[in-house]
Amino acid sequence: MKISAVVVTFNRKKLLLECLNALRNQTYPLDAIFIIDGPSTDGTPEALLECGYIKELPPKKGNWSWETKNVIYSPINNKPIKVYYVRLYKDVGGSGGFYEGVKRAYEEGYNWIWLMDDDAEPREDALEKLIRYMNLPGVIALAPTVIRPTGEISKPHRGILCFKKIFPMIQIPLDESKYKSNQPVQIDFVSFVGPLIKRDAIKIVGFPKKEFFIHHDDVEYSIRLRTVGKIYLIPDSVIIHKENIKKTSLIKKRFLGKTIYRIPYNKLWKTYYGTRNLTYLGRIYSKSKFKFYFKLLKRWAVSVGAIILFDDHKIKRIQFITSAYLDGLRGKFDNEKPKRILYGGKKE
Incomplete structure (x- = not known):
C-alpha cells in the first residue's frame, strides 16, 4: 500500500511550508508528496529549495508545466518520502491544481491519495488514525475532522448533500454532535481539506473537474465518489484549516x-x-x-x-x-x- 499527499498551493509559501512540515512528521509516514504550484510569484520555489524539498529552481517561463523530483526523509523512522514539485505556468485555479495532482499521483500508482490546500495542517497522527479504517465495507474516501486554528470545528467542510435545496448551498453541514462519535460517520460531502481517496474509486470516476476553476469542485467530486462507494468522517483524525475569512476588503x-x-x-x-x-x-x-x-x-x-x-x-x-x-x-x-x-x- 502506497500513500501520497497532494498539496495545491498559490502564493502562500509560509503556509505551504507549515503544511509540508506537518506531512513530513506524520506518525504513519507518507510515501510521496505532490506539490502543485499554480504558479506562485511570492518566492515559493526559492523557499522550497532553501528547505530542501527541491534541488533546483524551475525556469522562469514555460509552456505548461515543469516537474522535478527529490527525496526527503521521515524523522519518525527515516523512511524516504518522494517529493514531486510541479510548477504550472498557467493559472488553472484550485480545481485545475487538484486535477493535475490527483492525475499525477494516480498515474504513479499510489493506492490512496490525500488531498489538501496549502492552508491545511494535519495533526501528526491524522493519517495514522485514517488508515485504521481503510478496510471498512465499501469505503472509497476517509475524511478527518476540520478545525479552525482557534480549536472549534469548521462544519462547512463535511456534510450531507441536499438536492432539493440547491441555493444557497447544496450541502448541509454535519451536525456537531456527529463529531463526538468514536466511530466512523458516513457522510455525502467532503471538501478538499484532507480527504484520503482510494485509487479504485478514482479509476472509475476519474479526476476532479478542472473546468470549475474554483468553488464547488469538491461537491461535484463527492457526488461522483458516492456513486461507487462510501465516504466516512473519522472524528478523531484532525486537520487544521487556516482559512482566512476577512471582511476588511469588502x-x-x-x-x-x-x-x-x-x-x-x-x-x-x-x-x-x-x-x-x-x-x-x-x-x-x-x-x-x-x-x-x-x-x-x-x-x-x-x-x-x-x-x-x-x-x-x-x-x-x-x-x-x-x-x-x-x-x-x-x-x-x-x-x-x-x-x-x-x-x-x-x-x-
Whole structure:
C-alpha cells in the first residue's frame, strides 16, 4: 500500500511550508508528496529549495508545466518520502491544481491519495488514525475532522448533500454532535481539506473537474465518489484549516439600519465561478426543476436589485452576474470570461 499527499498551493509559501512540515512528521509516514504550484510569484520555489524539498529552481517561463523530483526523509523512522514539485505556468485555479495532482499521483500508482490546500495542517497522527479504517465495507474516501486554528470545528467542510435545496448551498453541514462519535460517520460531502481517496474509486470516476476553476469542485467530486462507494468522517483524525475569512476588503453600506457588505469591483471576478458552478450542479442534480429555476430567478433578481441600489459599474456587474447564471445553465466553462466582461481581459 502506497500513500501520497497532494498539496495545491498559490502564493502562500509560509503556509505551504507549515503544511509540508506537518506531512513530513506524520506518525504513519507518507510515501510521496505532490506539490502543485499554480504558479506562485511570492518566492515559493526559492523557499522550497532553501528547505530542501527541491534541488533546483524551475525556469522562469514555460509552456505548461515543469516537474522535478527529490527525496526527503521521515524523522519518525527515516523512511524516504518522494517529493514531486510541479510548477504550472498557467493559472488553472484550485480545481485545475487538484486535477493535475490527483492525475499525477494516480498515474504513479499510489493506492490512496490525500488531498489538501496549502492552508491545511494535519495533526501528526491524522493519517495514522485514517488508515485504521481503510478496510471498512465499501469505503472509497476517509475524511478527518476540520478545525479552525482557534480549536472549534469548521462544519462547512463535511456534510450531507441536499438536492432539493440547491441555493444557497447544496450541502448541509454535519451536525456537531456527529463529531463526538468514536466511530466512523458516513457522510455525502467532503471538501478538499484532507480527504484520503482510494485509487479504485478514482479509476472509475476519474479526476476532479478542472473546468470549475474554483468553488464547488469538491461537491461535484463527492457526488461522483458516492456513486461507487462510501465516504466516512473519522472524528478523531484532525486537520487544521487556516482559512482566512476577512471582511476588511469588502465595502460597507448601510441599508435600513443594517450593514451590507459589497465586493469591490476589482475583486468581483472571483465570485463568478461559485455562481456558475452551483447553477451547473443544480441544473443536473436538483430534485425539483421548478423550485430550482424559481429560486435561481429570485436570486438573480435580488442580485440585480442590490447592484442597482449599492454598487458602481452597474451595467457591467449586471452583465457579469447574468452571465454566471446562464453559463451554469448551459454548461459553458470559459474561465477567462469574468475578467473579459469586467475589465476587458485586463488582470486586476
